[in-house]
Amino acid sequence: MKEMPVPILAPYLFQQRLLAWFADHGRHELPWQQARTPYRVWVSEIMLQQTQVTTVIPYFERFMARFPDVQALAEASQDEVLHLWTGLGYYARGRNLHKAARVVMDEHGGAFPVHSLEAMAALPGIGRSTAGAVIAQSTGERAVILDGNVKRVLTRLHAVAGWPGRPAVERRLWALAEHYTPHAQVVDFTQAMMDLGATLCRRGSPDCGRCPFRDVCVAHARGEEKRFPESKPKKALPTRETLMLLLQDDKGRVLLEQRPPSGLWGGLWSLPQFDDHGDLEGWLDVHAPGAELAPARSPFTHVFSHFRLEITPQPARVTRLDAVSEQRRWVEPGRPDGIGLAAPVKGLLESLAPFTLSAPQGPRPDSQEEESPMSQTVFCRKYQQELEALPFPPLPGKKGQEIQASVSRQAWEEWQALQTRLINEKHLNMLDPASREYLMEQMERFLDNRETDQAEGYVPRGE
Numbered sequence: 001m002k003e004m005p006v007p008i009l010a011p012y013l014f015q016q017r018l019l020a021w022f023a024d025h026g027r028h029e030l031p032w033q034q035a036r037t038p039y040r041v042w043v044s045e046i047m048l049q050q051t052q053v054t055t056v057i058p059y060f061e062r063f064m065a066r067f068p069d070v071q072a073l074a075e076a077s078q079d080e081v082l083h084l085w086t087g088l089g090y091y092a093r094g095r096n097l098h099k100a101a102r103v104v105m106d107e108h109g110g111a112f113p114v115h116s117l118e119a120m121a122a123l124p125g126i127g128r129s130t131a132g133a134v135i136a137q138s139t140g141e142r143a144v145i146l147d148g149n150v151k152r153v154l155t156r157l158h159a160v161a162g163w164p165g166r167p168a169v170e171r172r173l174w175a176l177a178e179h180y181t182p183h184a185q186v187v188d189f190t191q192a193m194m195d196l197g198a199t200l201c202r203r204g205s206p207d208c209g210r211c212p213f214r215d216v217c218v219a220h221a222r223g224e225e226k227r228f229p230e231s232k233p234k235k236a237l238p239t240r241e242t243l244m245l246l247l248q249d250d251k252g253r254v255l256l257e258q259r260p261p262s263g264l265w266g267g268l269w270s271l272p273q274f275d276d277h278g279d280l281e282g283w284l285d286v287h288a289p290g291a292e293l294a295p296a297r298s299p300f301t302h303v304f305s306h307f308r309l310e311i312t313p314q315p316a317r318v319t320r321l322d323a324v325s326e327q328r329r330w331v332e333p334g335r336p337d338g339i340g341l342a343a344p345v346k347g348l349l350e351s352l353a354p355f356t357l358s359a360p361q362g363p364r365p366d367s368q369e370e371e372s373p374m375s376q377t378v379f380c381r382k383y384q385q386e387l388e389a390l391p392f393p394p395l396p397g398k399k400g401q402e403i404q405a406s407v408s409r410q411a412w413e414e415w416q417a418l419q420t421r422l423i424n425e426k427h428l429n430m431l432d433p434a435s436r437e438y439l440m441e442q443m444e445r446f447l448d449n450r451e452t453d454q455a456e457g458y459v460p461r462g463e
């Protein structure tokens with residue numbers, strides 16, 4: 001039997017209530033609502049897919065400052081686009097945005113085809129709902145939208161059963177959206193639908209008491225708001241494992257590789273990845289002979305939509321590398337400027353910047369300084385005697401200089417060994433500020449000969 005929408009309100013009543021609510025409570029000051037060109041609306045719509053407005057705003061503003069129009073975006077390199085996308089996730093969106101800009105330039109003379117839903121929806125990364133939103137928001141022409149927010153409102157208003165990704169459910173929701181969309185005031189109407197879903201009819205905590213449809217909403221009447229929309233039937237996510245090589249040179253720089261243009265983290269820069277230690281060591285034998293492996297760090301999990309990736313960072317230090325090429329480069333952990341990074345790699349680099357585990361931070365590559373062949377000495381605060389000094393500050397900033405001026409190489413190397421054990425055996429997450437603070441405190445205790453926490457297997461010097 002053909003499914004028919006069962007409207008709860010006549011369209012004009014629905015529109016009247018929604019627009020009255022929007023006038024008082026909607027969002028009118030979002031950056032992409034100013035100068036609503038198809039380009040600005042399109043970029044905002046792509047960024048807003050699966051991402052909240054507050055997260056998107058600074059990305060949108062940086063993006064517009066760098067790429068003020070579609071031509072600037074089309075002429076940029078993919079690397080530059082992905083760099084500005086780093087942290088927003090779902091990088092296929094960034095790649096498609098770039099591709100679509102080139103299609104608009106090459107096939108549409110630099111103007112978005114906003115008078116044809118089909119032509120808009122044919123651009124890379126733009127589906128029917130996004131095409132509708134760009135058309136409605138930038139031209140005021142009637143176009144229907146059905147993004148995640150609108151789906152949530154409609155499934156609740158009508159208690160639509162079934163996962164909205166199922167074609168039959170989706171068809172029904174499109175029919176409802178079509179039914180309610182007006183021919184005038186389309187800009188406000190589409191924004192109002194999205195705002196109602198984002199600010200009142202929220203996924204986990206709908207604020208039905210303030211909703212203009214609380215008296216007619218079927219899910220609310222049944223007290224079943226959170227049952228809708230129904231979730232996708234769950235399949236257990238498979239787990240894959242990988243080793244990420246954290247290879248540092250004697251200046252503390254880390255080797256990154258560019259991923260192939262498509263697939264996982266396509267086009268982004270990442271650490272070299274291996275299935276097992278045999279592969280990793282084989283690669284080091286060929287490309288970085290003489291590399292020294294440090295103890296592996298505790299694994300952590302990065303969850304993708306279709307699988308979980310268990311990542312074990314494997315630190316190593318090298319003095320010679322035969323494999324630097326277009327697709328491989330050394331970067332300083334605190335300054336991976338101008339390139340798009342895979343999310344877990346960004347976190348790993350940040351964790352290295354203040355806590356260099358396997359190599360002290362050296363001078364910048366453009367420094368004219370050379371290390372003196374004579375070892376310097378320092379009065380070591382731990383051993384209370386003159387001992388060989390560290391050749392470089394081991395941490396960035398003032399703290400690193402303080403340590404270089406008061407801690408011997410021997411004491412520092414012993415602290416690094418203890419630190420590595422503490423990280424591994426206590427499963428510290430170096431992205432967590434509390435873990436870093438804990439290690440700083442342990443470091444001070446160790447260097448002052450006060451009692452420290454002991455990782456299992458660690459034998460204090462002299463015992």
Ligand code: SF4
Pocket residue numbers: 153156157200201202206207208211212213214217218219220225
């Ligand atoms: S009454 Fe509640 S559940 Fe229904 S549309 Fe409004 S906010 Fe959503």
